[in-house]
Amino acid sequence: MEHGATIKHDQKKSPKTGDWRYMHPEVDKEKCIGCQTCVPFCPEASIEMKDGKADIDYDYCKGCGVCAEVCPVKAIVMKKK
Amino acid sequence: MNKELTKYLSSGHSACAGCGFPAIVRAILGEAKDEVVVANATGCLEVTSTLYPYTAWKTPWIHNAFENAAATMSGVERAYAILKRKNKLPGGDKKIKFVAFGGDGGTYDIGLQSLSGALERGHNFLYVLYDNEGYMNTGNQRSSATPYGAATETTPAGRASFGKTEMRKNLMDIVNAHHIKYLAQANVAYMADLKKKAQKALAVEGPSFLSVFSPCTNNWKFPTSQYVAIAILATETNFWPLYEVENGKHKITLEPKNVKPLTDFLKTQGRFKHLFSEKNKPVIDRMQRIANEEFARLVSLTEKEI
Numbered sequence: 351m352e353h354g355a356t357i358k359h360d361q362k363k364s365p366k367t368g369d370w371r372y373m374h375p376e377v378d379k380e381k382c383i384g385c386q387t388c389v390p391f392c393p394e395a396s397i398e399m400k401d402g403k404a405d406i407d408y409d410y411c412k413g414c415g416v417c418a419e420v421c422p423v424k425a426i427v428m429k430k431k
Numbered sequence: 432m433n434k435e436l437t438k439y440l441s442s443g444h445s446a447c448a449g450c451g452f453p454a455i456v457r458a459i460l461g462e463a464k465d466e467v468v469v470a471n472a473t474g475c476l477e478v479t480s481t482l483y484p485y486t487a488w489k490t491p492w493i494h495n496a497f498e499n500a501a502a503t504m505s506g507v508e509r510a511y512a513i514l515k516r517k518n519k520l521p522g523g524d525k526k527i528k529f530v531a532f533g534g535d536g537g538t539y540d541i542g543l544q545s546l547s548g549a550l551e552r553g554h555n556f557l558y559v560l561y562d563n564e565g566y567m568n569t570g571n572q573r574s575s576a577t578p579y580g581a582a583t584e585t586t587p588a589g590r591a592s593f594g595k596t597e598m599r600k601n602l603m604d605i606v607n608a609h610h611i612k613y614l615a616q617a618n619v620a621y622m623a624d625l626k627k628k629a630q631k632a633l634a635v636e637g638p639s640f641l642s643v644f645s646p647c648t649n650n651w652k653f654p655t656s657q658y659v660a661i662a663i664l665a666t667e668t669n670f671w672p673l674y675e676v677e678n679g680k681h682k683i684t685l686e687p688k689n690v691k692p693l694t695d696f697l698k699t700q701g702r703f704k705h706l707f708s709e710k711n712k713p714v715i716d717r718m719q720r721i722a723n724e725e726f727a728r729l730v731s732l733t734e735k736e737i
Binding site: 358363364365366370389391393394396398409410413414415416420428 | 432433434441442444446452482484485489622654
């Protein structure tokens, strides 16, 4: 059996989908209550909790604005570059 | 990049900004206790997650054709079971959960016979349908999941028509007719409910089925930030009720306290924009009636079985 058709996951080969963005989310760390509501809804999984606050990975964030929309305290704001 | 969420499907996939299904895939696979093997029907999820030479999947993944995700998974599951029985597995006999993902095109329409076959044969796998109500990958053609009244490329709204003239097929009832142990209808916006259903579905020995609401920003025509809000409205207006069927017993898992009028959901999307004219008022009335009747039917099903 030939195994040549298998593609292995390699994050280095992945497109940096952050290029797609024309608005970017900004987290107001003072306002963020660390509820993690935004985390599972991010299609790119680019939100992580750092020191109990939401932190965005701009390498992959496409700037859709879902996080800003679901944030219950409006701690995330979409801004133009 | 969130390490925990990207255990199976990583960042760097090319789904549209503001797409609903990556969250569905991550929420469901995140509940898996064993290792998972994934099969994918052709569709948005398949093409966006595996752009050559990159794959966003960190778990063994197989794609075969549009119509046979369930049949492919049956083969994988059987092959594994037989190799295990013959002691021919190099990695020992790990417990593996098999999960197939398909869109509504690959499930309601093209993949229906292979899904039916796999459910009837009783393979040990979970089939997840992410329902974006049309062939979104190829540019919004109607599928049998497209709701009555929606404008699509193949059912355009205009002078001669108000959009799709047929009702959506009731796939949950078709799947239920296979007497499988667990099937549920979930919604990406209700994460806790979705995860609970995923846990139950993954724990079943034998086939199980999840149908998950997945809004499409591009072809339902709404701003990219809105998928969660729209998905919530779908359940609050009883357009997409959340329920499960466990061992043949229906149960509504989340009943909205104040049911909103269906127009609240319709007006958020461009595909229903044409319905808000004087001429198309009967169409909206009929859609509201369909939603009411469908919910009443569900309620009567739960009551009958108590």
